[in-house]
Amino acid sequence: MNFSRDRRLETLCEEMRQFAEQKLERDLQRRDAEGSFHEENWQACAGKGILGLYVPEEYGGSGYDMVTTIHLLESLGYGCPDNGFTLGINGQMWAVQEPILKFGTEEQKKKYLPPMINGTSKGAHGMTEESSGSNAFQLKTTAEKVDGGYVLNGKKIYIGLGPVADIILTFASTNPGRGRWGISTFIVDAKSNGITLSPAQSKMGLRTGPMGEIEFKDVFVPADCLLGKEGAGASIFNSSMDYERSFIFTSHVGSMARQLDDTVLFVKQRKVGGDPIGKFQSVSNRIADMKVRLETARMFLHRCASLIDQGQPVSMEAAMAKLVISELFVENSLSSIRLHGGKGYLSGSDSERDLRDAIGGVIYSGTSDIQRNLIAALLGL
Secondary structure (H helix, E strand, O other), X not given: OOOOOOHHHHHHHHHHHHHHHHHOOOOHHHHHHHOOOOHHHHHHHHHHOHHHOOOOHHHOOOOOOHHHHHHHHHHHHHHOOOHHHHHHHHHHHHHHHHHHHHHOOHHHHHHHHHHHHHOOOOEEEEOOEOOEOOOOOOOOOEEEEXXXXXXXXXXXXXXXOHHHOOEEEEEEEOOHHHHHHHXXXXXXXXXXXXXXXXXXXXXXOOOOOOEEEEEEEEEEEEHHHEEOOOOOHHHHHHHXXXXXXXXXXXXXXXXXXXXXXXXHHHHHHOEEOOEEHHHOXXXXXXXXXXXXXXXXXXXXXXXXXXXXXXXXXXXHHHHHHHHHHHHHHHHHHHHHHHHHOHHHHOOXXXXXXXXXXXXXXXXOOOOHHHHHHHHHHXXXX
């Protein structure tokens, strides 16, 4: 792995950071309190080309390699303190666009990728159900084959970008008797008759990234909306999870870097008895731990990017990255609050919001314990 940035990449990253600071940091405290999604910010990111950083140019993207893409998304997170919003950006990129890019027909890629990249369409990943949380393949949504396509029935819950989605990458059983091998994947128009999108649900953190339920009642889906082959849903899901678990926290690693810089500045300025509190060993040790956690998270993230650029498998590394980065973001957020004291504990402070946002990371895309199970299984246990 090479963590250095050449002059060109350094310039691109600085431009991304400045863009995020100047264009995206808009009234965040109010929007976080209200749980409101910022459409203008989304369109600004689309105009900047962020949603298509790694997508080939023929589908509207920039065609960057994965390492470059990760550097840029990290810079986005550094400049934009809105963790819910950047989670939505990363969620669409890795859980919706990537499966279509990898498994879609040429017609599907040309139809669905450019609108998501240019901001005219938003994509949600429809897997989780009431009966299939940690065990994703115990889903109840069905897709019955009919003339010209399929009819979907079922309900998805906890779906990121669900309330504002235009397309839904939906997993449904086309052959319930075959279990996981009977699951198929569909690219579903969210405006189809029979689809109900719930309003955004109130939640502890990541409030500016809307999450909700999606219900399918006798929804007809044309046959050309099947992604991959019938029964390939489990394979498509596992592939998409490799990318999602590897990179869903990319911008949050940038947030951890900003969080550290802000905390270092605070302990240099905050004085007790005439001395900056950063001079106290208990404070400086906590800062050192924050730095170690940040660089550990960054190494896991960039290891996944490097392996993907080399065409190597990443299932083990993705599970480890998801586990480690999510837990370390929580730990650094707790340290930030402790070092900011009462100021950090106040509602609306960056430290308080970061902690609420970080906690969600140990749950979504597979809980921390599920990642441990995956790692153990990959070790043959």
